[in-house]
Amino acid sequence: MQSEVEKILIVEGTSDKRQVKKILNEDVEIICTNGTISLVRLDELVEELEDKDVYILVDADKSGEKLRKQLMREMPNASHIYIDKMYRQVADAPLKHLSTMLLAAKIDVKVEYLE
Numbered sequence: 001m002q003s004e005v006e007k008i009l010i011v012e013g014t015s016d017k018r019q020v021k022k023i024l025n026e027d028v029e030i031i032c033t034n035g036t037i038s039l040v041r042l043d044e045l046v047e048e049l050e051d052k053d054v055y056i057l058v059d060a061d062k063s064g065e066k067l068r069k070q071l072m073r074e075m076p077n078a079s080h081i082y083i084d085k086m087y088r089q090v091a092d093a094p095l096k097h098l099s100t101m102l103l104a105a106k107i108d109v110k111v112e113y114l115e
Contacts, residue, residue: 005029007107009055010045010071010078012064015091020057023099026108028055035063037070046074054078055105060085081105 007028011017017030031045056071056078058064071078081101087093099113 005052007053007055008049009057009107011090012058012067013091016057016059016089019091019093019095020098020102023095023102023109023113024107025110028107033067035067037067042070042074049075055081055107057081057083057090057101059083059089061088079105 005027007026009020009028009030010033011020011030012033012035014032014034017032020030037045054075054077056068056075058068060083068080072080081104083090083093083101084097087097090098095113096115099109102109103114
């Protein structure tokens with residue numbers, strides 16, 4: 001029997017997903033909202049992710065903050081990972097910075113990205 005992924009990371013775009021995938025050292029399902037999320041999709045997600053560890057990693061910009069607020073309301077138990085505002089976009093943040101942020105949230109990352 002295949003073990004189900006328990007950690008879910010919600011990001012905005014596919015470039016964010018690619019960036020994060022490079023550094024992960026454990027099985028984490030990454031869901032892209034593509035910047036915005038419909039209420040129907042959000043309701044589906046809330047139901048699907050009820051028993052999982054949900055992490056939210058969005059851009060440090062206006063649309064990212066709007067999405068984060070929306071997700072906070074619907075998923076109050078989710079953990080929030082913040083990138084430094086100077087990088088603005090998850091996809092543009094240095095891998096070392098992302099690794100440090102993910103590790104702080106108890107997500108296992110490849111050790112070479114921490115050096």
